[in-house]
Amino acid sequence: MQDLPLLKVVDLKAWFGKSQALKDINLQVREGTVMAIIGPSGCGKSTFIRCLNRLHEEVPEATSSGQVLLEGKDIHGHDVDPVAIRRKVGMVFQKPNPFPSLSVYENVAVGLKLAGVRNSSILDETVERSLSLAALWDEVKDKLHSPGTSLSGGQQQRLCIARALAVEPTVLLMDEPTSALDPISTAKIEELLAELKKTVTIVIVTHNMQQAARVSDQTAFFLLGELVEVGETSKVFTTPKDHRTERYITGRFG
């Protein structure tokens, strides 16, 4: 069972109108691992991860083809509810975006409440577990009812991670989750990833090579909408196979 990929992408193509953003992407993500997606701006990294939870199709005129198999099942199947997919495949964005009118507690509980959970002991338990998983519980347990936006930037990002974890996703997508954070907050989130991958498989887009090297098991390099290379992170950063990967990670592009 362990050898079966949790996430398998087959011949994925994506367009914005007539402009093709992704060309025949094929890759697999193993359960309990972190995959880093790297590449220059505009290479299709974000489009790629937004195809993994059907956010791409929310953009007007955006289309895609190919398959994204989550646990063997195509998430684009005609009987599949995109909202259910987004619950299984959570997302954390570049800038922390807690709901401004909600408290710390409500920010975390909101996903379950929307799903109809009303039992307060279940909600309490989930909020504590999710905040603990996001390594934030100790810092906010005495201010659960303060506004989420009253926290520091790094805490807000971990709050967003806790919010995503509350609905127990299978996969967590992270789009440059630390690019707006200071080094201490960044380090906390990087440490967190090593713990989190025990419970949720992670795909992270990052512009920071050292971050990709530190946190991921596998690294995929995208360029101009193509997947140039994917492999074990230790290999990609010491002996990349493709000269374009070599040039990019050593900062020779331009």
Add this chain to the structure above:
Amino acid sequence: MERHFDHALGELREKLLTMGGLVEKAIELATHALQTRDLAKAGQVQEIEKKVNESHISVDDTCLKLLALQQPLAADLRLIVAVIKMNTDLERMGDQAVNIAHNTSRYLKGEPLKPLVDLPVMFNEVRFMVREALDSFVKRDEKLARDVLNRDDRVDSLKNKIFRDVIEHVKTRPECVEQGLNLILIARNLERLGDHATNIAEDVIFAITGEDVRHSARPEAIKHALS
């Protein structure tokens, strides 16, 4: 796009090559001292070795700073790691040249044991290996580096032959044990120099290709062992 980092790496290469040049000079002096029976040359080796030691510290310092400040990856990372290792080898080679010079001085103070036949051949072989190893680094030439690896077996057999010859001589002339020992030590240090040149060639291959060829059986070595 030329990076600032390329400039820094260029300077690092230059430093290592200057050090390599000093080591070559030290070996050359040590070998000439024996061949021309020139004690003064043996004395000069020590002066050069001091400069090699200064380079040793300076190259390491540069590498440490580049690792910390540039956080290099891929070919850049492999190059710096290779330079750190080559630096250690070159420093040891400087020591070995000094050892050869010491043994030579002692040998020259006594009566010659025998006409030197194989030792000059071994000198040339080793100096060629060192030259080729450094050239392979300058030219980033994998083929040249692999050639160095193949030459090491010949140096090893020359050393063995010198050992056997000297032992035969000493068996019949026990009063010359000390002179024999000096020749054996010179051959031993030369063989070590060949080993360090081999290490450098292996590091060059790693820097260029990412392949780790250390401790791998080479076809030539196997052929040699079977012949």
